Amino acid sequence: xxxxxxxxxxxxxxxxxxxRVLEGAALELLRAECDAFVAREDAKMDAAGVDRLDLSxxxxxxxxxxxxxxxxxxRGVLFSDTMADVCRATLGDTAYFFFxxxxxxxxxxxxxxxxxxxxxxxxxxxxxxxHAPYLTCWITLDDATEENGTVxxxxxxxxxxxxxxxxxxxxxxxVGAPAEVRGxxxxxxxxxxxxxxxxxxxxxxxxxxxxPRRVYLAQYTSEAMLNPGTxxxxxxxxxxxxxxxxxxxx
Numbered sequence: 001x002x003x004x005x006x007x008x009x010x011x012x013x014x015x016x017x018x019x020r021v022l023e024g025a026a027l028e029l030l031r032a033e034c035d036a037f038v039a040r041e042d043a044k045m046d047a048a049g050v051d052r053l054d055l056s057x058x059x060x061x062x063x064x065x066x067x068x069x070x071x072x073x074x075r076g077v078l079f080s081d082t083m084a085d086v087c088r089a090t091l092g093d094t095a096y097f098f099f100x101x102x103x104x105x106x107x108x109x110x111x112x113x114x115x116x117x118x119x120x121x122x123x124x125x126x127x128x129x130x131h132a133p134y135l136t137c138w139i140t141l142d143d144a145t146e147e148n149g150t151v152x153x154x155x156x157x158x159x160x161x162x163x164x165x166x167x168x169x170x171x172x173x174x175v176g177a178p179a180e181v182r183g184x185x186x187x188x189x190x191x192x193x194x195x196x197x198x199x200x201x202x203x204x205x206x207x208x209x210x211x212p213r214r215v216y217l218a219q220y221t222s223e224a225m226l227n228p229g230t231x232x233x234x235x236x237x238x239x240x241x242x243x244x245x246x247x248x249x250x
Contacts, residue, residue, distance in 0.1 A: 001021075001082075001085045003016075003018065003085060003086070003088075003089035004089075006018060006089050006090075006195070007089040007090065010089065010090045010195065010196075010197070012156075013155040013156055014153070014155060014156060014157060014158030014159070014196055014197045014199065014200035015153050015155065015186075015194060015195065015196035015197070015200055015202075016089070016090065016194075016195050016196075017186060017188055017192065017193070017194055017195075018086055018192060018193040018194075018195065019188060019189060019192045020189055020190075020191045020192055021082050021086070021191065021192065021193055022077070022082060022139060022191040022192075022193070023191050026076070026077050026080065026082075027141065027190065027191045029073060029074070029076070029077065030074070030077060030139065030141055030216045031141050031214065033067065033071050033073075033074065033102075034102050034104065034141060034214050034216070037062075037064035037067055037102045038062045038064065038102070038104055040064060041053065041056045041062045041063075041064050042058060045058055052172070054172060055113075055171075055172055055173070057111055057171075059106055059109055060105075060106055060109045060110060060111045061103070061104065061105050061106065061110055061111045061113070062102065062103070062104040062106075063101060063102070063103055064101060064102040064104075065099065065100065065101040065102075066099070066100065066101075066235075067100050067101065067102060068100050074100065077139075077216075077218070078097055078100060078218055078240075079097065079238075079240055079248045081246065083137065083218060083220075083240065084240055084241050084246040086135075086137060086193055086195055087135065087220050087240060087241050088241055088244065089195075090135050090195050090197075091134075091135050091220060091221075091222050091241075092222065093241065093242075093243055093244040094222050094223070094241060094242060094243070095135070095220045095221070095222065095239075095240045095241040096220060096221050096222075096223070096224060096236070096237045096238060096239055096240060097218070097219075097220055097236055097237075097238040097240055097248075098134060098219040098220055098221045098225065098235050098236055098237065099217070099218075099219040099235045099236065100216070100217060100218050100219070101216075101217040102214070102215070102216055102217075103214075103215045103216075103217060104212055104213070104214050104215070105148065105149045105204070105206070105207035105212065105213040106207065106212055107207060107209060107210050107211050107212055108207070108208060108209070108210060109207070110148070110149050110206055110207025110208075110212070110213060111171065111206060112149065112203065112204060112205050112206045113149075113173060113203055113204040114168060114171070114173040114174070114175040114176075114179065114203055115154075115175060115176050115177035115178070115179070115181055115183075115201050115202070115203040116165060116173065116174050116175060116176045116177075116201065116202070116203070117157075117162060117163065117165070117176055117198060117199050117200065117201055117202075118134070118136050118198040118219070119131065119133065119134070119162045119198040119199055120162060120163065120165040120174055120176050121165075121174055122198070122225075122234075123162055123165075124165050124167065124174045126227070126228075127225070127227065127228070127234055128225065128226065128227065128228045128234070129162065129228075131221075131225050132221065132222050132223055132225075133158065133197050133198050133199045133222075134197075134198045134219060134220060134221040134222065134225070135195060135196075135197065135198070135219060135220045135221070136195070136196050136197075136198060136217060136218075136219050137193045137194075137195050137217065137218040137219070137220070138151055138193065138194040138195070138196070138215055138217060139191075139192075139193050139215060139216040139217070139218060140188055140189070140190050140191065140192050140193075140194075140214075140215055141190060141214035141215060141216060142190050142211065142212070142213055142214050143187075143188075143189050143190050144186070144187060144188050144189075144190075144192075144194075144213060144215070145187050145209070146185050146187060146205065147207075147208055147209045148207045148208070148209040148211070148213035149204045149205040149206055149207040149208075149213050150185060150186060150187055150188070150204065150205070150213070151186050151194055151202055151203070151204050152182070152183040152184060152185050152186065152202060152203050152204065152205065153183055153184050153186060153194075153196060153200055153201070153202045154177070154181065154183045154184070154200070154201040154202070155183075155184060157199070157200055157201040158196075158197040158199035158200040159199075160199070161199065162199065163176050163201075164176070176201055177201050177203075181201075181203075183201070183202070183203065198219075220240065221237065223237075224237035225237065
């Protein structure tokens with residue numbers, strides 16, 4: 001694949017769109033596992049006797065993470081040729097798999113997600129303040145539209161470093177910019193990847209449609225990220241691209 005245009009846009013604006021790069025069995029696998037992870041989050045809330053855990057809100061939005069640890073078949077996507085190509089076009093010649101997560105907004109009740117940087121969540125949740133910017137691949141399992149709460153971005157905001165985030169009561173969101181900021185709305189078909197820097201300010205709207213909006217997040221770093229103090233590995237650091245060459249295969 002030749003992603004020269006996307007590489008240039010990522011460097012200048014902090015994000016790039018790779019339309020319809022996942023299809024067939026890979027896309028169907030991601031869709032097939034999604035409902036089970038939503039059910040897992042409901043079960044966790046049942047066990048705790050609550051309707052909110054961290055960023056998940058029952059019947060509204062769900063964040064289910066470290067999914068590849070429970071379903072190894074997902075690694076076939078995470079370490080695929082496609083993801084290696086996207087990483088080379090954005091991160092460069094070195095990429096480690098870092099983190100995966102399903103993000104689901106329920107129909108007619110899907111909550112918005114506040115303006116933030118992914119690096120802001122790393123720091124806000126006790127991670128290293130000096131980590132290198134990393135890559136988020138926002139993989140659409142359904143057509144992502146303004147109606148169902150697609151992602152919005154502020155082009156060029158990745159140049160400002162990690163900014164201060166405030167935790168929002170009620171939603172538990174970390175907020176890095178006022179809600180009234182509009183940004184650029186990115187509408188993409190299913191099977192697309194919106195790739196953005198962990199320093200890019202982005203947000204998602206509410207899902208007002210009659211169907212769920214499902215996304216699978218895959219994140220990659222250019223170096224192993226270590227927790228401050230303990231210097232222990234934070235999340236994962238599995239090589240995918242080294243010296244420009246794909247070294248891990250699903």
